[in-house]
Amino acid sequence: MNDHKRKLDDVKKYVQGIAQRNDWKLNSNHEMFNDLTEGLMINFNRLGYYNCPCRDSQEDRNLDRDIICPCQYAKPDIEEFGHCYCALYFNKNFDFTQEISMIPERRPLSK
Numbered sequence: 001m002n003d004h005k006r007k008l009d010d011v012k013k014y015v016q017g018i019a020q021r022n023d024w025k026l027n028s029n030h031e032m033f034n035d036l037t038e039g040l041m042i043n044f045n046r047l048g049y050y051n052c053p054c055r056d057s058q059e060d061r062n063l064d065r066d067i068i069c070p071c072q073y074a075k076p077d078i079e080e081f082g083h084c085y086c087a088l089y090f091n092k093n094f095d096f097t098q099e100i101s102m103i104p105e106r107r108p109l110s111k
């Protein structure tokens with residue numbers, strides 16, 4: 001679908017740039033961080049865009065546009081709960097000694 005496959009390092013640089021620009025922190029748990037960036041890489045290489053690694057794609061950039069990482073729900077979730085739905089990006093003041101909890105899905109069911 002696209003000639004420009006992403007490697008894990010490319011994805012890590014991408015998410016680091018997003019975190020920096022938004023003044024967010026990345027998940028400090030290496031296993032979770034690796035799983036999420038690997039999911040983003042697989043999605044990019046399959047679809048041609050960074051579909052959220054913890055939401056199903058409809059395989060159409062237009063229909064998925066609200067869940068292309070960073071999704072349009074990340075900012076309000078980080079403000080309200082301290083991290084995004086997948087727990088990739090965090091509020092810069094998040095205390096990583098506390099448990100990372102599941103948060104409600106903000107994406108409307110109709111999507």
Ligand code: SF4
Binds near residue numbers: 070
């Ligand atoms: S929930 Fe997090 S990882 Fe998923 S698309 Fe939104 S910002 Fe990216």
